[in-house]
Amino acid sequence: MSVLVFAETIKGQFKKAAFEAVSYASKVAEKMGADCIALCLGEVNGAGNLGKYGASRILNVNDGALNHFNSQAYTSVIAQVARDIGAQVIILSHSSNGKSLIGRLAVKMEAGSVSGVNALPDVDGSFKVTKGVFSGKAFATYEINTDVKILSLMGNSFGVEETGSAGNVEQMSAEIPSSRLQVTEVEVSEGTVPLPEAELVVSAGRGMKGPENWGIIEELADILGATTACSRPVADSDWRPHHEHVGQTGIAIRPNLYIAIGISGAIQHLAGVNNSKVIVVINKDPEAPFFKAATYGVVGDLFEVVPRLNEALRKFKAEA
Amino acid sequence: MKFLVCISKTPETTAKIAFTENNTEFDTSGVQFIMNPYDEWYALVRAVELKESLGGEVVAINVGPASNDIIIRKALAIGADRAIRINAEPESALGVAKLIADHAKDEQYDIVFTGKETIDFNGSEVAGMVAEYLDLPFISYASKLEMEGQTATINRDIEGGVEGIKVDTPFVISAAKGLAEQRIPNMRGIMMAKRKPLEVIEPGDIPAPVSVVKYELPEKKEGVKLVDPENMDELVRLLHEESKVI
Numbered sequence: 265m266s267v268l269v270f271a272e273t274i275k276g277q278f279k280k281a282a283f284e285a286v287s288y289a290s291k292v293a294e295k296m297g298a299d300c301i302a303l304c305l306g307e308v309n310g311a312g313n314l315g316k317y318g319a320s321r322i323l324n325v326n327d328g329a330l331n332h333f334n335s336q337a338y339t340s341v342i343a344q345v346a347r348d349i350g351a352q353v354i355i356l357s358h359s360s361n362g363k364s365l366i367g368r369l370a371v372k373m374e375a376g377s378v379s380g381v382n383a384l385p386d387v388d389g390s391f392k393v394t395k396g397v398f399s400g401k402a403f404a405t406y407e408i409n410t411d412v413k414i415l416s417l418m419g420n421s422f423g424v425e426e427t428g429s430a431g432n433v434e435q436m437s438a439e440i441p442s443s444r445l446q447v448t449e450v451e452v453s454e455g456t457v458p459l460p461e462a463e464l465v466v467s468a469g470r471g472m473k474g475p476e477n478w479g480i481i482e483e484l485a486d487i488l489g490a491t492t493a494c495s496r497p498v499a500d501s502d503w504r505p506h507h508e509h510v511g512q513t514g515i516a517i518r519p520n521l522y523i524a525i526g527i528s529g530a531i532q533h534l535a536g537v538n539n540s541k542v543i544v545v546i547n548k549d550p551e552a553p554f555f556k557a558a559t560y561g562v563v564g565d566l567f568e569v570v571p572r573l574n575e576a577l578r579k580f581k582a583e584a
Numbered sequence: 585m586k587f588l589v590c591i592s593k594t595p596e597t598t599a600k601i602a603f604t605e606n607n608t609e610f611d612t613s614g615v616q617f618i619m620n621p622y623d624e625w626y627a628l629v630r631a632v633e634l635k636e637s638l639g640g641e642v643v644a645i646n647v648g649p650a651s652n653d654i655i656i657r658k659a660l661a662i663g664a665d666r667a668i669r670i671n672a673e674p675e676s677a678l679g680v681a682k683l684i685a686d687h688a689k690d691e692q693y694d695i696v697f698t699g700k701e702t703i704d705f706n707g708s709e710v711a712g713m714v715a716e717y718l719d720l721p722f723i724s725y726a727s728k729l730e731m732e733g734q735t736a737t738i739n740r741d742i743e744g745g746v747e748g749i750k751v752d753t754p755f756v757i758s759a760a761k762g763l764a765e766q767r768i769p770n771m772r773g774i775m776m777a778k779r780k781p782l783e784v785i786e787p788g789d790i791p792a793p794v795s796v797v798k799y800e801l802p803e804k805k806e807g808v809k810l811v812d813p814e815n816m817d818e819l820v821r822l823l824h825e826e827s828k829v830i
């Protein structure tokens with residue numbers, strides 16, 4: 265019996281989501297009394313490190329055709345490996361690539377799939393697993409009734425756990441179907457943690473009055489090492505880039521800390537952020553709906569409160 | 585060119601989420617339903633724009649009961665030329681995708697559009713499944729799509745950036761914000777929609793590999809702890825000592 269986990273890379277480097285997926289897969293395997301086997305594709309740096317997160321075998325198909333993501337080619341290779349090793353469960357990250365793979369792989373493997381799961385499955389008797397639904401407003405438990413099961417793991421829902429040590433990497437070959445699709449460029453902002461992976465997020469809304477005032481927000485994010493986000497009207501008015509937009513129609517995130525500044529807390533905004541572990545709301549209106557969803561609230565003018573918070577954090581960091 | 589746009593029905597974004605039947609059914613009482621925003625604002629509008637500039641036909645397809653006709657008419661009002669409803673309850677992503685693929689396989693669509701996900705079950709699964717059934721390239725979370733002849737230039741949203749893609753038709757694409765600007769149907773569109781064809785097809789075999797056995801609402805938050813706006817040292821202390829997030 266085995267659990268196959270696909271460990272994602274970008275430009276040859278593992279994403280944090282990959283370590284989280286392997287950590288999760290090794291616990292699923294433990295529950296099922298199975299082996300946890302990790303697979304990475306294309307040219308990869310430091311594949312042996314997957315052993316640290318619980319992979320008992322690490323496989324790599326290193327073919328130039330896999331250096332860029334291609335859902336058709338990746339699906340075909342993952343399916344070949346899964347059949348080879350007789351995988352009962354296949355685990356992906358619920359990332360942009362994972363979302364492109366899960367449906368394809370489910371059809372190819374004739375497997376039941378649940379995307380965006382947030383906890384370990386219940387494997388006694390039937391196979392049941394939960395995920396967030398209604399954009400974070402509820403949870404649903406799914407039962408999968410096929411022999412092979414496919415799950416994609418929601419980012420930041422399980423955590424990265426180092427349990428073992430680096431292992432050997434076994435090279436494998438696979439047949440790679442040719443594809444009409446060509447990746448012409450991959451552009452990622454360097455230095456900052458992408459929103460879906462960020463543990464600390466500083467977000468601001470229309471209360472900021474205009475894009476020229478974002479200096480204090482960037483400063484706060486900088487001190488914390490946090491990623492910046494914004495509400496929808498802010499992205500719609502081009503005050504901030506659209507990839508920062510969180511909420512029901514933006515990105516759904518679940519960081520450890522979400523600081524919401526000058527955001528009213530409309531239900532569509534909350535839908536994307538209310539699974540954050542701790543929420544801090546800074547708003548001058550004590551009636552702002554966001555306070556109902558907050559862990560800590562500060563009622564005050566953000567233009568006074570945020571600089572004060574920056575000062576306090578700087579002091580804290582200097583002492584730490 | 586011939587475009588297929590997959591449209592789904594979801595609860596309106598402010599709908600109160602509650603469950604009945606011992607937490608096994610979504611409580612639809614008092615809930616208003618809409619076309620899934622990604623399908624309407626981005627997928628459908630981009631398909632209609634491409635048809636307007638390149639010529640061809642936009643077909644809207646939905647898997648659902650007769651009560652979905654109201655959102656299908658809206659798709660026609662926004663600019664789809666005709667619509668197809670496959671008369672089945674959408675129980676699982678695989679079931680929906682199989683029915684859509686069964687229809688599409690002999691129709692030679694150049695592009696099959698979907699939304700990036702539905703805002704109720706947040707699956708992001710149907711589009712990839714349709715692509716695999718049809719053995720077509722699939723580009724998820726597209727925020728830009730330009731056509732030149734049969735070749736598409738696409739931007740795809742990835743974590744913290746974008747990926748540029750070139751691909752010839754036919755392919756499947758799922759739409760994210762940026763792909764188009766929302767359109768409000770005008771009076772003429774609404775009048776014309778009444779006369780456009782809406783064909784109802786009875787379903788074939790429907791696979792159902794997964795099912796929901798239980799729903800839960802998130803635990804209630806304990807209630808907010810207010811911190812004096814003059815005392816941000818206290819907030820920092822709470823974040824560090826009490827909740828241990830910094």
Ligand SMILES: Cc1cc2nc3c(=O)[nH]c(=O)nc-3n(C[C@H](O)[C@H](O)[C@H](O)COP(=O)(O)OP(=O)(O)OC[C@H]3O[C@@H](n4cnc5c(N)ncnc54)[C@H](O)[C@@H]3O)c2cc1C
Nearest residue numbers: 469470471495496511512513514526527528532533548566
């Ligand atoms: C179908 C649909 C989907 C949507 N999807 C999303 C989504 O994904 N994400 C999203 O964010 N929104 C979404 N919205 C929009 C949402 O309904 C709200 O309109 C939006 O979130 C409001 O943004 P905001 O809080 O920045 O602005 P506002 O609602 O204008 O709130 C500004 C807040 O700033 C406070 N403020 C002002 N000045 C100060 C100051 N000096 N100091 C402190 N506080 C101050 C005010 O008290 C107010 O609470 C959607 C709407 C619809 C209809």
Ligand SMILES: Nc1ncnc2c1ncn2[C@@H]1O[C@H](COP(=O)(O)O)[C@@H](O)[C@H]1O
Nearest residue numbers: 590592647698699701702707708709710
């Ligand atoms: N019942 C349905 N009928 C037609 N299209 C659907 C249906 N359900 C989902 N889709 C399409 O598939 C996309 C993704 O849905 P999902 O995979 O369920 O998140 C939606 O945005 C729609 O474009």
